[in-house]
Amino acid sequence: MLATLVPTVFMIALGILLLALGRGTEAVVIGVLVLAFCTTSVTGYILGSIFVSRGAQVARFQHDFMSLVSHELRTPLTSILMFLDTLRDERLTDPTEKRQCLDLLDQEVRRLDQLLERLLQLSRLQSRRQEFDRSPIKMGDVIRDALTIFDAATLSSRTEVALDLDGIDKLELRGDRVALSQALSNLLINAWKYTCEDTRRIELHARATDRHIEVAVSDNGPGIGRDEQKRIFEQFERGGAGEASGQHGSGLGLAIVRAVVRAHRGRIDLRSRPGEGAEFRIRLPRPGAAQRS
Amino acid sequence: MAADEQAAAPQNAILIVEDDAAIATGLALNLRLEGYAPSVVADGDQVVEAVRERRPVLILLDLSLPKRDGLQILGELRRSGDRTPVIVLSAREGEYDKVGALRLGADDYVTKPFALAELMATWPSISRPAPSPRPAPRCG
Numbered sequence: 177m178l179a180t181l182v183p184t185v186f187m188i189a190l191g192i193l194l195l196a197l198g199r200g201t202e203a204v205v206i207g208v209l210v211l212a213f214c215t216t217s218v219t220g221y222i223l224g225s226i227f228v229s230r231g232a233q234v235a236r237f238q239h240d241f242m243s244l245v246s247h248e249l250r251t252p253l254t255s256i257l258m259f260l261d262t263l264r265d266e267r268l269t270d271p272t273e274k275r276q277c278l279d280l281l282d283q284e285v286r287r288l289d290q291l292l293e294r295l296l297q298l299s300r301l302q303s304r305r306q307e308f309d310r311s312p313i314k315m316g317d318v319i320r321d322a323l324t325i326f327d328a329a330t331l332s333s334r335t336e337v338a339l340d341l342d343g344i345d346k347l348e349l350r351g352d353r354v355a356l357s358q359a360l361s362n363l364l365i366n367a368w369k370y371t372c373e374d375t376r377r378i379e380l381h382a383r384a385t386d387r388h389i390e391v392a393v394s395d396n397g398p399g400i401g402r403d404e405q406k407r408i409f410e411q412f413e414r415g416g417a418g419e420a421s422g423q424h425g426s427g428l429g430l431a432i433v434r435a436v437v438r439a440h441r442g443r444i445d446l447r448s449r450p451g452e453g454a455e456f457r458i459r460l461p462r463p464g465a466a467q468r469s
Numbered sequence: 470m471a472a473d474e475q476a477a478a479p480q481n482a483i484l485i486v487e488d489d490a491a492i493a494t495g496l497a498l499n500l501r502l503e504g505y506a507p508s509v510v511a512d513g514d515q516v517v518e519a520v521r522e523r524r525p526v527l528i529l530l531d532l533s534l535p536k537r538d539g540l541q542i543l544g545e546l547r548r549s550g551d552r553t554p555v556i557v558l559s560a561r562e563g564e565y566d567k568v569g570a571l572r573l574g575a576d577d578y579v580t581k582p583f584a585l586a587e588l589m590a591t592w593p594s595i596s597r598p599a600p601s602p603r604p605a606p607r608c609g
Binding site: 247252253254255256257258261262265267268273276280283284 | 494498499502582584585
């Protein structure tokens with residue numbers, strides 16, 4: 177820093193002196209040239225350091241990302257190896273314990289598979305390599321598909337989602353029916369995961385404004401603190417309540433939902449207070465809204 | 470009171486501090502087969518209390534825990550004068566964590582994923598010579 181600064185200051189001083197005190201055109205020309213040279217080198221220096229620090233930032237981000245990924249992969253791998261060892265060494269004699277081992281093995285392999293699937297999906301979304309269907313679809317179909325996925329994923333404790341569709345059934349939009357219903361089901365499953373079984377209440381409200389279709393999923397879970405609300409959409413971020421709940425989660429779900437919504441030129445907001453549940457609201461643009469406005 | 474606690478804590482208790490339910494279940498299962506009495510704590514906040522109650526001969530400590538970091542717990546435990554052997558189980562491979570854990574008084578550091586045999590080989594040398602009865606940990 178100092179090594180570049182000192183000569184530059186001297187050069188600028190020299191340029192100014194030449195301009196101010198120099199007699200004749202030669203001195204003026206040399207003065208202008210010296211000053212121009214200084215400006216170029218200062219600009220070059222500033223731009224150079226900006227690029228270098230950006231590069232370093234990207235490298236750090238990639239390093240953080242890789243260490244998070246390897247941590248997430250190692251956790252299920254650890255239990256898979258452990259249960260395999262346990263079964264291979266025939267340490268278990270009780271058939272129910274063997275059964276439990278196999279069930280957990282199965283669960284962990286699926287967890288690994290799901291994690292890889294989500295990582296790939298997120299990477300496709302972030303590099304914009306994912307192709308989205310843009311054909312006209314009905315919002316009612318998206319919601320019905322999401323509820324079907326939700327029901328299949330929550331067989332262990334069936335939950336009725338309170339619906340308020342407000343005549344949105346036939347509303348059309350352009351988008352990817354599969355990606356959107358998966359994103360919506362992701363919000364529903366999150367609501368289910370982080371609410372207490374006995375008091376669980378999940379609601380889905382949909383409504384249309386002039387320009388948007390809004391779908392909101394709300395729950396009566398522990399809620400999300402203000403400082404966590406922004407971070408929670410980042411990959412590998414899980415709310416404190418989520419971590420404490422002991423629920424499996426990769427911390428990728430909401431990052432994927434946000435990427436899908438953004439790819440549809442929509443946005444997702446979160447309203448929540450600790451202890452008062454959470455509401456995730458997706459807003460998607462209605463086709464033709466731009467012309468009408 | 471003290472006698473009750475003594476009775477509640479078996480001689481071969483092992484405390485597993487692990488927030489991943491599958492890993493905790495697997496560890497507990499294998500430890501039971503080895504004749505230990507394992508108990509699981511998933512939450513960093515409960516460790517000090519569990520150690521005081523159960524008087525384990527060994528603590529298996531995961532580093533990434535909700536609420537409180539494993540290293541922090543280890544530090545607290547050692548500062549309170551508790552010398553229970555601790556094996557750190559970690560999916561983090563950084564030198565910083567390993568050196569940090571050993572400096573704070575961990576007896577061994579095992580990286581996930583670990584082979585069960587490897588883990589089981591580490592603890593007899595650490596935990597088998599049953600520790601002589603320790604004075605109750607003092608607070609402060």
